[in-house]
Amino acid sequence: MVSNSRARAWVAGYCALLTLVIIGPLAGSGYLLLRDAVSTPRSYLTDSALGLGAAAPRAVPQDALLAVLSPVIDGGILVKAILIVALWAAGYGAAALARRFVDASLPAQLVAATLALWNPFVAERLLQGHWSLLAGYAALPWTALAAVRVRRALAPERLGAWAALAASFAAAGLTPTGSLLAAIIGLALVGRRALLPAVVLWLVSCAPWLTATALGSGAEPSDPAGVAAFAARAEPWLGTLGSLAGLGGIWNSEAVPASRTTPLALIATVFLLAIVALGVRAVWTRGRGGRTLLVIAAAAIVLPALGATPWGLAFGEWLVVHVPGAGLLRDTQKYVALAMPAYVLCAAAACQQVAVWFQRRASGTSTVAALFIALLVLPLADLAWGVGNEMRPVHYPGSWAQVAEKIDGPGDVAVLPGGMFRRFPYSGTAPVLDPAPRILPNDVLQTGELRVRGYAVTGEGNRARTVEDALLAGAPPTTLADLGVGWILVERTTPGPLGTSEKTLAATQLVHTDDNLSLYRVPDPTPRDIATSTQRRLSIAAHLLWATLLVTALLTTALRRR
Known part of the structure; x- marks a missing residue:
């Protein structure tokens, strides 16, 4: 035994x-x-x-x-x-x-x-x-x-x-x-x-x-x-x-x-x-x-x-x-x-x-x-x-860190090409969610729209859809600024719709560009925060409550077992 x-x-x-x-x-x-x-x-x-x-x-x-x-x-x-x-x-x-x-x-x-x-x-x-x-x-x-x-x-x-x-x-x-x-x-x-x-x-x-x-x-x-x-x-x-x-x-x-x-x-x-x-x-x-x-x-x-x-x-x-x-x-x-x-x-x-x-x-x-x-x-x-x-680790080009450092002002980030999924040369053949929302310091606008099994599933991002439509239509930077956009990121190595966005980009300030990414500044964005400071404090408190429960419960369980 x-x-x-x-x-x-x-x-x-x-x-x-x-x-x-x-x-x-x-x-x-x-x-x-x-x-x-x-x-x-x-x-x-x-x-x-x-x-x-x-x-x-x-x-x-x-x-x-x-x-x-x-x-x-x-x-x-x-x-x-x-x-x-x-x-x-x-x-x-x-x-x-x-x-x-x-x-x-x-x-x-x-x-x-x-x-x-x-x-x-x-x-x-x-x-x-x-x-x-x-x-x-x-x-x-x-x-x-x-x-x-x-x-x-x-x-x-x-x-x-x-x-x-x-x-x-x-x-x-x-x-x-x-x-x-x-x-x-x-x-x-x-x-x-x-x-x-x-x-x-x-x-x-x-x-x-x-x-x-x-x-x-x-x-x-x-x-x-x-x-x-x-x-x-x-x-x-x-x-x-x-x-x-x-x-x-x-x-x-x-x-x-x-x-x-x-x-x-x-x-x-x-x-x-x-x-x-x-x-x-x-x-x-x-x-x-x-x-x-x-x-x-x-x-x-x-x-x-x-x-x-x-x-x-x-x-x-x-x-x-x-x-x-x-x-x-x-x-x-x-x-x-x-x-x-x-x-x-x-x-x-x-x-x-x-x-x-x-x-x-x-x-x-x-x-x-x-x-x-x-x-x-x-x-x-x-x-x-x-x-x-199929699950292989990837390595991001240094462009991402450089762009993150350059975003030093207010305003949300709009991303080109349109859509949420990407196919980068370094990410393999499967489509991947755009890493921009998790790697950049400002909020990145995403429509949430998905195409699954022949269905077009609309996401919850109404303002993001408005911004994407305006950008693909070549709207002037003032239109994007009024929608709270302070930055435009162009991911250059992935396919996707660009529309006539070059008109918008030509009227903005180029902050960074290389073989992988280009970053443009939209002047004088109008703040369009969805969340208030009170909502942020409540959300942070809720997260702290969850973390405290997790850590305290794990420690108590471990000590009681001993």
Whole structure:
């Protein structure tokens, strides 16, 4: 028998190895710049970073955290560190959950850790650049563990249990979606007596984005066209329901591993669901916690599938139009993450059950575990090494730092070419979000308009659209100045519409130019701040509350464990 401490060390090392295999290329120098993922050497605490810009606060408190820490620690290192910790924590948390809920042995815990890390959801979200969403994903098994501790804790243990739940909520709350995922798991398991204080605790962990939403930052309602554009997608040979059940089905067909476009997708899903099915009965009979997680998993698969049907799309469009903040629900596939805790429990229980069937409890469990791990890993082998080397660090040209230093006056920044996505020579073949909003010290105007699966999804940036239209039409600089624009940045190495903007540029002051970027000053911009000083103070206070909760809860949990 392996001692508990040695077993945990084995699990920790195994999860570290899997994490390294997955994100290997990112271990070198450089920055993560892939589709929605934008890490920069330095970012700034702008209104947009606080969630007070024209767009909905989808990256709060993530952007503010990077803005505060990046002057001390390089922003690229911060993002990679958070991603590495998140992946490791997802695997180790899955093993801990299996150990607690189904008394999983060491081999069975390794199966649980493998399933949590090596699945289509992780692969697709890495390729889409949703590194901070994976932090919320990683918090799910820890949230389940903490919620059950709160429900069962005796008086001497309650402080540690509540601290663990607070830490899980706050860590998941790096983005609004992660916060919602953790709330569903935690509030479902915490029990009726602790439900009200748990809700209050969760609301505190949501303070940054709830505050930004309540302050009415000027964002328009989300475009209902986004509901269909971001609906779950049927993968080959699987259909929508099968894709979701296999933890796949992201809306972007380009953000999938190559293996998911071949019959391997069907094979991988069959293997995964067979392993899970073998353990369902054991998990269901072990107690309330396991049953609750199984129900959540079923809902997390069925509801997004229904959301992709015609009537489901119609209902989603109604929500987006009539319910504030419902835009968070339009990417329905990401909620399939809620199936992960139940899946890992079933996989661990199945490993032990199959070993019992063969009446070889000790060595048999190791053999079955090795087989299960192979069945999970091999059909999705291209998750390894940066999802088939798609996730490679990039290096920004020095032009960006030079331009950031030159922006030393008031006014927002308008950017050319038009649009939000770029294809730089140094960023690879996939489109990437414009890094300008995170690398420049002033607010950068972005329309938020996206083109997804044939749909044109309008963003919330009404003033940004007006500015972009004026710039592409060659409007005089005074028009832009009246709209609050003090600077125009031309990104010269990426394709995109320029219109007749050369008329505007010819009448402005050229401040910097090189092969990559050109910066122009627009004289006498009229201040057009969306946020007031009071709103900024309230938002900063909300961010401080979240950070205090996270740090205090983590320290308390660590000290109580000691």
